[in-house]
Amino acid sequence: MTLLTPLEPWIARKIGGADAPLTRSRLEAYQVERICDTLRRCQRSPFYRAHLAGLPGEISGLDELRAFPFTTAEDIRREALRFLCVSQSDIHRVVTLDTSGTTGPPKRLYFTRADQELTIDFFRVGMSTFTDPGDRVLILLPCERPGSVGDLLAVALARLGAEGIRYGVVRDAAEALRVLRRERANGVVGIPVQVLALVRSEPPGGFPALQLKSVLLTTDHVPQAIVRAVERAWGCVVYNHYGMTEMGLGGGVECAARRGYHLREADLYVEIIDPATGAPAAEGEAGEVVFTTLTREGMPLVRYRTGDISRFIPGACPCGTVLKTLERVRYRLDGIVHVNKDHDLTMAHLDEALFSVEGVLDFDATWSAGRDGGALSLCVQVVENAGMLPALEAALRTIPALRGQAVDIRLRAQTHSLPAPAKRTIR
Ligand SMILES: [Zn+2]
Incomplete structure (x- = not known):
């Protein structure tokens, strides 16, 4: 009970x-x-x-x-x-x-x-x-x-x-x-x-x-x-x-x-x-x-x-x-981008996909809108770079809004020191 x-x-x-x-x-x-x-x-x-x-x-x-x-x-x-x-x-x-x-x-x-x-x-x-x-x-x-x-x-x-x-x-x-x-x-x-x-x-x-x-x-x-x-x-x-x-x-x-x-x-x-x-x-x-x-x-x-x-x-x-x-x-109103007529992308989508990958610590996401969709740029803080890219790419493929969209991933190995907590949103 x-x-x-x-x-x-x-x-x-x-x-x-x-x-x-x-x-x-x-x-x-x-x-x-x-x-x-x-x-x-x-x-x-x-x-x-x-x-x-x-x-x-x-x-x-x-x-x-x-x-x-x-x-x-x-x-x-x-x-x-x-x-x-x-x-x-x-x-x-x-x-x-x-x-x-x-x-x-x-x-x-x-x-x-x-x-x-x-x-x-x-x-x-x-x-x-x-x-x-x-x-x-x-x-x-x-x-x-x-x-x-x-x-x-x-x-x-x-x-x-x-x-x-x-x-x-x-x-x-x-x-x-x-x-x-x-x-x-x-x-x-x-x-x-x-x-x-x-x-x-x-x-x-x-x-x-x-x-x-x-x-x-x-x-x-x-x-x-x-x-x-x-x-x-x-x-x-x-x-x-x-x-x-x-x-x-x-x-x-x-x-x-x-x-x-x-x-x-x-x-x-x-x-x-x-x-x-x-x-x-x-x-x-x-x-x-x-x-x-x-x-x-x-x-x-x-x-x-x-x-x-x-x-x-x-x-x-x-x-x-x-x-x-x-x-x-689910998400914040200022943390959603309209990818195309069928799909929106929210910070929650990215959070669930990326934090599921072992070794991911945090990330920044930037969206540049194009004609039919756009491009996502990610800077991902990880414990260590080795072997991370394929795992991140596979995780992102689970997000329907990102199918057919350009995604650029940069990795940054993070030491024990953490940045000051900031508002997490798609910029
Ligand atoms: Zn209750």
């Missing part, structure tokens, strides 16, 4: 009346109330006063939210400070996001102490899915500054009775592995390609002494090829987390059934829309993930377009929760 996600009793308590079983109708009534609170709070923000001008100050059903305009990454980039619903002195943490590939000012997100407390609480409960008191978890995420994602995670683990070992982003895979062994960690949290670099920096079968129980991979799209490679090498169970800074760092986490994310539905209201029309996607259909924060103080987001493509999986999860299950993100 699959264990019920710990998110369900947590959310039942958060919305009040933990004695009664959680139902969709109680949860949705709570979400409507919190959206009304959020709309009232938004009146303190110069951005929202203009953005929501002429719209009702409250809603009586979730469907009514569809009349409200979306907010976008561009809005945040242009006027983040005008989103604030509190004075700047109440802001406890500012996160500035990587702006590589974009022009203009960086994207900044502002959080109050209470906003961060909600994230810690979500991390505590989410981690309890696969972490027990006494466990030791190596955190391969930024954690130097107070309030950074890794720091909040370490605080959350301490509240769970486990120990979060603050390591930070991996720059040297061999050194990170030494710390993993020295600290006798039985859990790891990290970014997929970084954890893969640890796994592939030793030959297959090179990890007999590791006692890893679970690994959490966190990002927008987690390649299943990386999940399989980590599970095979380390003999552990890999869970996925979906989140972004805009969601308050945490969004949703898999239950023991590991078929998609259960979401922080007491803190986030998530919709799936048709990215072309903005209309709601039909039940179970894929579309863009859009969310509204329900409990955010400093910088609430109303109908924020994430650019991630996913869907709600219809039917019940084997864990028996009433919470929705968001399928693993």
Whole structure:
């Protein structure tokens, strides 16, 4: 039997009346109330006063939210400070996001102490899915500054009775592995390609002494090829987390059934829309993930377009929760190229094909459009060059969109030192 996600009793308590079983109708009534609170709070923000001008100050059903305009990454980039619903002195943490590939000012997100407390609480409960008191978890995420994602995670683990070992982003895979062994960690949290670099920096079968129980991979799209490679090498169970800074760092986490994310539905209201029309996607259909924060103080987001493509999986999860299950993100809207009338190519296609090849660490992909199709240029970081080209070419032949298209592969043997994690997309 699959264990019920710990998110369900947590959310039942958060919305009040933990004695009664959680139902969709109680949860949705709570979400409507919190959206009304959020709309009232938004009146303190110069951005929202203009953005929501002429719209009702409250809603009586979730469907009514569809009349409200979306907010976008561009809005945040242009006027983040005008989103604030509190004075700047109440802001406890500012996160500035990587702006590589974009022009203009960086994207900044502002959080109050209470906003961060909600994230810690979500991390505590989410981690309890696969972490027990006494466990030791190596955190391969930024954690130097107070309030950074890794720091909040370490605080959350301490509240769970486990120990979060603050390591930070991996720059040297061999050194990170030494710390993993020295600290006798039985859990790891990290970014997929970084954890893969640890796994592939030793030959297959090179990890007999590791006692890893679970690994959490966190990002927008987690390649299943990386999940399989980590599970095979380390003999552990890999869970996925979906989140972004805009969601308050945490969004949703898999239950023991590991078929998609259960979401922080007491803190986030998530919709799936048709990215072309903005209309709601039909039940179970894929579309863009859009969310509204329900409990955010400093910088609430109303109908924020994430650019991630996913869907709600219809039917019940084997864990028996009433919470929705968001399928693993398929691709990002800015990570898809139209090859020809029959085929699109996404980063997910390339991820699944290339990371399945033993020895691949990471890659950059560039697409040049031509008349009927185009050319793909790949720079693939590998453990060593020898014998890699035929394996990569064979893997790429499994992608229908690339049949008949020119592909140029350059190999780069990578030492233990890793580049800074960057947004992975087809350029
Ligand atoms: Zn479940």
